[in-house]
Amino acid sequence: MNRLSSLAELEKLREALRQGANAEKTCVRICMTGCRAYGAEEVRDAFRAEVRVRGLEERVEIRETGCHGFCARAPVIVIDPLDIFYQQLSAQDVPAIMDETILKGKVLERLVYSHPLTGERIARISQIPFYRGQTQIVLRNCGKIDPRSVEQYIIRDGYAALARVLSSLKPNDVIEEIKTSGLRGRGGAGFPTGLKWSFAKASPGNTKYLICNADEGDPGAFMDRAVLEGDPHSVIEGMLIAAYAIGAKAGYVYVRAEYPIAVEHLKIAVAQARTAGLLGKDILGSNFNFDLNIKEGAGAFVCGEETALIASIEGRRGTPRPRPPFPAQSGLWGKPTNINNVETYANIAPIILKGAGWYSSLGTESSKGTKIFSLAGRINNTGLVEVPIGVPLHEIIFNVGGGIPKGRRFKAVQMGGPSGGCVPMNHLNLPIDYGSLESIGAIMGSGGMVVMDQNTCMVDVARFFLSFTQDESCGKCVPCRLGTKRMLEIVTRITRGEGMEGDIDLLQEMGQSIKDSSLCGLGQTSPNPVLSTIRHFREEYESHIRHKHCPAGVCEELVFAPCENTCPVRCDAVGYTSLISAGRYDEALDLIRLNMPLAGICGRVCNHPCEKVCKRGDIDDPVAISSLKRFAADWEIKRGALASPTFLERPKDERVAVVGCGPAGLNVAYYLGRRGYRVTIFEALPVPGGMLAVGIPRFRLPINVIEHDIRFICQHNVEINTGKVLGKDFTIEDLFKQGYKAVFLGLGAHLDQKLGISGEDAHGVLKGVEFLRQVNLGQKVDIGEKVAIIGGGNVAIDTARTIMRLGAKEVTIVYRRTREEMPANIDEIEEAEDEKIKILYLLSPTKIIVEKGRIKGIECQRMKLGDYDASGRARPVPIQGSEFVLEVDNVVSAIGYTPDLSWLPEDDKLVRNRDGTLVVDPLTMATNMPGVFAGGDLVTGPSTIVEAMGSGYRAAISIEKHLKGRDLHKDRLYEPLRRAPMMFTKEEAEAAGSGEPRNHMPSLTIESRISSFSEVNLGFDEETAVKEAKRCLRCDLQRRSE
């Protein structure tokens, strides 16, 4: 390009370039920066070759661009002017794209974006939520232009802001405009940019410097990299305007050496700008002189701190110095210096062109404009997004970010890297701006958002950040150098299970001292991740310290394997999986039964939290842990065998009474029975099993399986008396009088909650739990042809599927949230859908319409999702005037159930909660009555089978201690009874990492399912079970500490 010697020449060039551009021409924009790691180069080469072979050079442009932001779907392309977005391409896809899309305008469905939650396919880039939710100012050119072409930048108004400044604005006008815009520094601290410039301008002296801080070091932030790689001229233009405003003649871009493409593109851009007369002397004939140097960093995080960065440019060790004097007074080589971050400079040109008023119309009262966030960690749409400051966090995480992968739960987002803090689930409504984040102990920082889900340990995260700052501390000041080290030692101790009472307070105290006394930002903010995680996740610290348990299953010294770690009864899933893989099925069952006597039952109906944490799920899908347990249990049943009892201690005389024969009570009985105690279970219903027997339909859990598991338990000194009702047939006092030394209450929660709408008491309105109980006990229930079930849990689904089998024609589930929020197991939801049960989402009943004593229908109101509640789910909000009537013959309410405490006499001593549950010590499960313990749904409210068993396990430990006269709180740490033998070597376990997808059990055909109560799922055959078991990655062998 020729040198542009005047403003008019720039405009002439822009006009000429625009004239020359052919709007009809198809342009394929390929990301060649971030996507390069995924093979974008091969895709580009394939496009070039195809265009050449077809002689389409005049009609199709293949443009190499910077980052499109949607890194999760790399490599990506956009085809203009069709507005089509294709993702996850390979070179093999290119011929079809040429034939179908580029030549015929047809969309190739298989390459189109599909929504991670809804599965909806969207071809047009402007319709994809990831892009639709954004407002791109800084990223205006990223992914659109070839960053190595100054012409393409100029076409899109490039250097027009510079021209405006040089032709019509005085330096003070520029500063005023930036001040009015409300732009704050995007590097982290958020200092008002215009004000900063005015300081540098006001400093005396003729030599002033300008620096661009491109030493983007915060782990989790990569927006500066994308801007430099994708639109380097926008930074140069911003710097030119800043230099003009403050009167600087020379500038530096200090860029991380870890960003080779950014350095390369920046060098190209600087050279182009010099050639074009946009850098150097007499820029655009205006007498304004400014030139830029590029300095590559040499790998030191602290150089992101401005005084350390200056030291590094000067050729010294990059250690910070105390301020004042600030760089605006005395910076590079002692001269007044202005330092801004990449993103800040890239905002300047649009503000000048469109005006401060336009810019300040975006954002919040105190934080104007937009901010780029880099989404990373456990989120579907990893990448870069630019949104107006002040949008709520849930908008970024769930709409733009696409939510959390693998159906896991959002836990927190870490903002501001090692200087920042975390924003937990209960703040999803938080508008993201500088002030709101500070109010909850986080910071905006550079905009890195690392998303964490239920499988992230917050103590480990704190340790991670501390080890980072401790490593990167330059060592100049004592609080940072030694303080972070000592804090790291304490946190490390906690993650190793060696934490002590008082550690948390000590960490907080040290953290505050380091904040108060460190020299620079690195030190002053280094305790933030610890302080913030303590603030929001104190109970996780306590769990590590007191129970030596890492709830997220991360801390390797405390975790045998994530599956075992997360199981409330610590069932050794990795162990029995390994035994099954070796064909040792009986031993597998023995291992299961060490802690989990209900193998056949839980193999079928457990909600298997283990599979949610299974590491194999990070590769493809989790191991079918639950189905493997079922296989081991069925192996025994099929042979008509029953393992003989195993006793851990000699027989004892003490007797224990268990009231309620559900999963909690059965586990208590099994635990104590095996230790020699004599246990009697009293059950009110005519059958044993509690909810297992009367709350779960037979097509999910056949009666013979329940009977088999209970028979196994009864071999261990356990006797069951059915039809015995507490409060009617006997009292707690009676039990003690009869010589029982301890009592466990596990009566469950069998009382349906009321809907609270009119018509609820009409004939034909059924209650879910009661209905299932009646059907399971063989009682006849009259059901019409059209039935609506209200609710979204397993009871609702079980009820619907049962009603289908009783001959109803049309079964509809009405749920007030969406499918993603449904508490029922996903497998069950899918099975219900297969069975043609209609599920209506975002719908809430308002009244039941009754005419002449008969149900006519149910009036429903449509809902939409609003704010997020503390559980991290969007709250349903009614849409006024959306009511309509669903015509049905029966309505079943299945919205929840509570314990029935009617057996307790009014003057009873047992303390209860307002929601009708019993109060117990959460660790020991002891009630306020000596010798009386409680667990299961009676204590927790409706929960899962395995949670109930877990609480029974904790209660049983306490009962044993009570009987032995020991302190209930002491020596409760979990210690495994036995581990599976090492079945194969680490190398073999590593080999399992590839191949075989998750196996699924065969099931009955839909037709035969809905005509009977036969079990739907048929279990693995031997061959499949072994194959599935071999998919296990053997996390237990990956541990380094054994």
Added chain:
Amino acid sequence: MKQVHDFSKVEEIIQGYGKEEASLIPVLQEVQGLFGYLPKEALVKISKGLKVPLSRIYGVVTFYSQFYLTQRGKHTVRVCRGTACHVRGGKSVLNVVKDSLGIDDGDTTTDFQFSLETVACLGTCFLAPVMMVDRTYYGKLVAQKVPAILHQYKRKGGQGE
């Protein structure tokens, strides 16, 4: 195998810069580009050429993680220890790399085939957990996949340069 160096090129590099402290880091970067590390002889020449005391050069070299004072392996394995990689299991990737190569962070194998480094953040969080072997990214890793990746560099030796 120990390299034999031609130090005359160091002089040429120094000539291209101003004789001032500000040139130190770029000169060190270029010299290291030449040898893969910073031999003592080169540092002495730089000290004389730029008129910067050797002690100060040593201070700078040991401050920045990018500079090395000893010969490096043929292949550099960089394991990202950024936050995004960490929450996606980066630690177990690092453990497996250490085990497979038999060296610790910052070390070089005795056959000078591999050097292992950890990097604060590679800025490729969308690839997490990620490692780089020379200039090639390996993203979305699980620990179990790592040995096979490293093995191809062991066997073929020359690949990936």
